[in-house]
Amino acid sequence: MKEKLDREVIAMRAAKELKYGDCVNLGIGIPNLCAHFIPEGVLFQTENGALGYGPLIREDEIENAEQYYVDAGGKFWTPVPGMSIFDIVTSFAMIRSGRLTTILGGLQVSETGDLANWSTGGGALGGTIGGGMDLAVGAKKVIITLEHTTKEGAPKILTKCTYPLTAQKCVNFVITDLAVIEVTGSGLVLKEVAPGWTADEVQALTEPRLILADDLKEIDLE
Amino acid sequence: MKEKLDREVIAMRAAKELKYGDCVNLGIGIPNLCAHFIPEGVLFQTENGALGYGPLIREDEIENAEQYYVDAGGKFWTPVPGMSIFDIVTSFAMIRSGRLTTILGGLQVSETGDLANWSTGGGALGGTIGGGMDLAVGAKKVIITLEHTTKEGAPKILTKCTYPLTAQKCVNFVITDLAVIEVTGSGLVLKEVAPGWTADEVQALTEPRLILADDLKEIDLE
């Protein structure tokens, strides 16, 4: 079987969507890994009320962890000059006013950019909602990172999501271990494929029809 | 003609409604005068974002006036320890969450506690709304100070207000140059009359029927 990109490489490619001066909120999972690849001048935001904070505390630095400085997932971070601390009303105004980019994990993405990422079913108690719905609805750019298929090989990019939705028509970019796809008004545009993969092979693992970008190319990590 | 209370005495009586630990927002006019009579331990609030500030700058102290410290009416005040500065979202949450008492001026008050105090007519541009509507609706206690009648002797306490309303059913106490009246579910209760005035004489200058309080007494300024 052909090699797919690993999680670090997906994260690396997702990080490339960010530019100098952007403010970004990273979800749990692959998005968290983006932190290692994000260009200088990008500020991190966490829902619980901080912007522009420094690197996460590593395993061998626990003694430097401070209770006052954690992200929404409970990870400790380092305070740095220029950051700001604020309450959650301000934090979600930031998130919902289109001032941020967000990179989130996904369970499923639909042809029209619907996102399912909080639950695989099981009703109200089958998953946790948190701030993901706010980010999906409110961010100026929503980038979803996920593996292209389930372990069993079933597509996660679907005509219609089967899992409970996080938000409708919210996704701008999908970055998987096989492809980079832009969600547009006319449908899903395949922009990049993983090295060694063809558009047809990616299409075969994707439920809705993909539109091939004029400049379709191999995933570019430069 | 019998003597009515002057504006200072109305203010003095209104100030008696405040107790230690209360936070109060004073409107323009007679309410402003209350500041001179307010007991210790009462904190002043101004809509533009300060609580617990010190005395207003007097005419002979202009050189101490600071641009950063003015109330919503533009009057300069003195910063004191224990005060707080906040934005208008917080300020109006304070006003609307029932944490404050307000003393406002009035043009007319109705039998059911409706208040008219922003305009005598002339449409949208005939007066200014400001924060008075918010205070009238949101304060835990709304005290209205006004002269009992117009200069021509017509009652200002009416069955129904004829001027444009500030808010409906918002008034708790009315303090005039003739009487102290409490607005209750059963109607207007006459609690106190000015020295030398009888309940009948006050009733004659009031449109709706007044209910006499069991302990009706002379206005008490002790």
Next chain:
Amino acid sequence: MKNKVFSSFDEAVADISDGASIVTECWGLTGMSQNLIAAVKEKGVKDLTLITHNFIPLVFFGEGEIANLTILLPQLKKLITPVVGLQYLGAGAFVQEYVEKGLEVELTSHGTLASRLYAGAAGLGGIYNPVGVGTILEEGKEKREIDGKEFILEKPIRPDYAFIRAHKADKMGNLIYRGVYRADQPVMAMAARTTIAEVDEVVEIGEIDPEHVVTPSVFVDRIVKVPDDAFGSTKRIKEIIGKMGENELIRSLLFR
């Protein structure tokens, strides 16, 4: 000035009765009013409505190490929160037995909860919320198109009590927080009818710069200082963080 400083947590929660609603914060260890929570547990009042941004069993910690919000579970009638449990610990499975016995769980999103608390504080009757359209959150709620976009009508939240964990209070009740302890606490204090704060330090009037006050005194009714040996004291939290490295689950969740 009113005396707002109470000498015990029990005294500070003395008037809370069955059926009360309480909003309090919990983002991991931060901002938790552990001693007020423990006092409510001890008091045993029931049929409570609890509103919180996170309701998570912190299984990493030993008995008596922390007083986590979830200890109140048997006393709850209703829970309003965006997060019940953690996905990798089976999400909301731990509340299932209480749901079967009648616990009502109302899900919301973090941002929606913030807006609903603001709406409570500002006296609003409802807000048309853009978040939740097409999701589980719209069930049973009015949906409406405004200017070509769909919104869900969400109700304000106006709790009876807010439990606040702040850094410093002056004796008037002005509060400052530290770091992300701030989070939802300012809006909780504004929305609640009665606000009770547990704080690291009670300082004299004038020791907090008026420009730096985060929660103005009028929103704070009662203050209790957290003793050094109490839940959530700086000393105890430091000890807990120190021991985090010994727990493999914590290491994998928080440091990798």
Next chain:
Amino acid sequence: MKNKVFSSFDEAVADISDGASIVTECWGLTGMSQNLIAAVKEKGVKDLTLITHNFIPLVFFGEGEIANLTILLPQLKKLITPVVGLQYLGAGAFVQEYVEKGLEVELTSHGTLASRLYAGAAGLGGIYNPVGVGTILEEGKEKREIDGKEFILEKPIRPDYAFIRAHKADKMGNLIYRGVYRADQPVMAMAARTTIAEVDEVVEIGEIDPEHVVTPSVFVDRIVKVPDDAFGSTKRIKEIIGKMGENELIRSLLFR
């Protein structure tokens, strides 16, 4: 880091075009972004929608002494505000001639405006507001009873630009204010699509304590330092206040 510091007010407003909406503060002299206002006057763009807490002709001051918001009157298509003029100066009479020529005036209350700006920032579609029921503010609006109380549906405000007058900005755009200059400015910055701040001082990154930041950098797009001789500089405001005592109207209004 993006360069947000602009060297002139003209440059900072260069992209504002006809039909734009601008929110800016004016509580007497405080918090007015006089130089940005003057730059928009100079630029001559028209059909503007102006949102402000107060729209008052400050007749006390001489020509060229201040750049008051009302100088933009001939350029406005719409004005949203709780205060047009001052009662004892004839209230809104001074805008009457513009109303006759087509200016639309939308009245609101201070608290409602704060909530509507918050609603704009939080992406809400509307809010049910308790203020204005039974008054001129309910005209033409939906009224609805919720839980036994009446509310009016108010629309969010999401202006194209906010003009902010702050005390200090660091080079990233974090802002602090001073005293009541703060007022509505934080929520204006959150609600607007583009925020332009004029400040007393631009300081290095790290000079503003992260806990004291009032408007976080992400909400601020452009910063201009107010020169000593410009409108609203500390020096000029001091001079103006010094002269207030000479004006009998001011003495009677502000000091008695």
